[in-house]
Amino acid sequence: MSNYNWLITHHNAKIKERRLFAKKIMENNPSKIIDIGCGFGLWLELLDKNSNNNTQLIGIDNDKKTLEKATDRAKKWKSQSSFLHINIENQIDEIPKADLILMMNMYGYIKNIKSFTAKLLEKILPNGRLVIKQYDGTVFKFGPMNYYDRQKIENSLMIYKHDYTHYNIDRIWETLNELNPKLIDKRFEIFQRNGPFNRPFQKYFNNEIEWMKGKVSTECKEILSEWIKTVPNSKRYFFETELILTIQP
Ligand SMILES: C[S@@+](CC[C@H](N)C(=O)[O-])C[C@H]1O[C@@H](n2cnc3c(N)ncnc32)[C@H](O)[C@@H]1O
Numbered sequence: 228m229s230n231y232n233w234l235i236t237h238h239n240a241k242i243k244e245r246r247l248f249a250k251k252i253m254e255n256n257p258s259k260i261i262d263i264g265c266g267f268g269l270w271l272e273l274l275d276k277n278s279n280n281n282t283q284l285i286g287i288d289n290d291k292k293t294l295e296k297a298t299d300r301a302k303k304w305k306s307q308s309s310f311l312h313i314n315i316e317n318q319i320d321e322i323p324k325a326d327l328i329l330m331m332n333m334y335g336y337i338k339n340i341k342s343f344t345a346k347l348l349e350k351i352l353p354n355g356r357l358v359i360k361q362y363d364g365t366v367f368k369f370g371p372m373n374y375y376d377r378q379k380i381e382n383s384l385m386i387y388k389h390d391y392t393h394y395n396i397d398r399i400w401e402t403l404n405e406l407n408p409k410l411i412d413k414r415f416e417i418f419q420r421n422g423p424f425n426r427p428f429q430k431y432f433n434n435e436i437e438w439m440k441g442k443v444s445t446e447c448k449e450i451l452s453e454w455i456k457t458v459p460n461s462k463r464y465f466f467e468t469e470l471i472l473t474i475q476p
Contacts, residue, residue, distance in 0.1 A: 229266050229293050233434060238269045240431030244418060249273035252358055252473075257327035259352070261285045263315055264333040268297035268308075275304040282306040287322065289314040319346045326355040334361050334399055335391035341402045348408055348476040356411075359472040364393035366468035369432070371458065376450045383443035396470045403472070412473035422463035432465060 238245065253274055258281055262271050265286030275284060284306045288294050294310045301308040313321050316337055328350060337343045351357055364384065370377070384393070392398070403410070420428050436455060440448045 229290060231267060231296065234266055234269065236427070236431050236434055239427040241418060242427070245270070245273055246276075248360070250277050252327065252329075252356075253277035257282075257325075257355065259283045259285070259323075259325040260327045260329070261287060261322065261325040261350075262329045262331065263287050263322070263347075264331070264336065265297060265310070266293055268300050268310075270329060270331055271297070271308065272300060272304065275306045275308075278306045280305060284308040285323065285325065286310045287313050287315060316343060319343065322347070322350055324350050324352050326352050328355075328357045330357065330359045330361075332360065332362055334359070334395045335389075335393065340398055341405060344402055345406055348406070348474065351474075351476050354475070357472075357474040357476070359399065359470070359474070360416075361395050361399060361470045362467060363396040363470070366396075367435075368467070369463060369465040371462070371464070372454060376454075380439070380443055380447045380450060383447045384439065387442040389442075399470060399472070408474045408476050410472060411475050412471060414471050415468050416471050417466055417468050419466040420464070422459070423461040424463060424465070428465075429460065 249270065256279070260271075260274060260282065262268075262274075262285070265271055265288050268286050271284045271286050275282070278284070284301070284304070286294065286297050286301075286308070288297070288310070289312065291312055294312055298308075298310055301310075311321070311323075315322065315333075316339075328347065330347075334340060347357060365381070368377075403413075424432055436451055440451050443451070
């Protein structure tokens with residue numbers, strides 16, 4: 228099962244921005260919505276708050292236990308909801324058609340993104356949309372930090388063998404250059420917090436540092452531990468950039 232506490236902590240740290248994003252993507256009242264890699268249904272829950280009684284929400288994930296938890300959360304939603312246990316890369320033909328399909332930080336799990344995206348575009352109903360939101364490991368910054376220390380950490384993280392792709396923006400961009408679908412929104416969005424970090428954000432930030440420590444060299448681990456000890460919360464900054472795409476095939 229995906230790590231429930233980690234995903235909830237991440238969600239709560241960014242809740243203000245996520246609520247706004249959910250509101251925006253529901254502006255043209257899509258009636259059938261699929262969230263690919265829905266996890267515990269956290270995004271679907273935000274969409275439900277902006278939906279009407281005729282909205283149909285479908286969550287897809289390849290983890291049964293995660294979907295059980297999502298099904299439980301969905302009992303409180305006003306929209307109709309259902310969950311499909313599908314491995315999106317091997318069973319893409321089983322993904323239904325919809326007015327709105329979401330790919331929220333999911334490209335890291337897809338190996339052949341060109342054929343996957345081409346097939347996904349066929350799942351969009353007339354006038355429907357595919358919304359992609361994707362982070363990238365290269366644009367995840369916190370500081371202030373000595374430039375050489377930062378570079379050491381980034382290099383160390385880059386050579387770690389992740390079990391998914393941590394660097395996705397360029398591969399998505401290249402895929403879109405090749406497929407050339409009709410894009411109605413293509414931009415980078417910055418998520419930012421200045422110190423002092425509030426408690427929900429601090430919890431997420433600590434998780435990220437611990438995650439990083441597990442993936443970098445001993446020297447970098449020490450740099451991170453020293454940084455946490457010496458840079459006070461009130462003096463810190465954090466920002467990351469996500470690629471946001473809205474496609475109307
Ligand atoms: C990072 S988590 C949640 C991402 C979620 N969309 C969000 O933005 O909060 C990724 C989710 O994708 C699911 N997943 C990973 N690979 C998958 C695959 N091949 N098919 C379906 N679901 C997959 C995992 O089980 C997990 O719940």
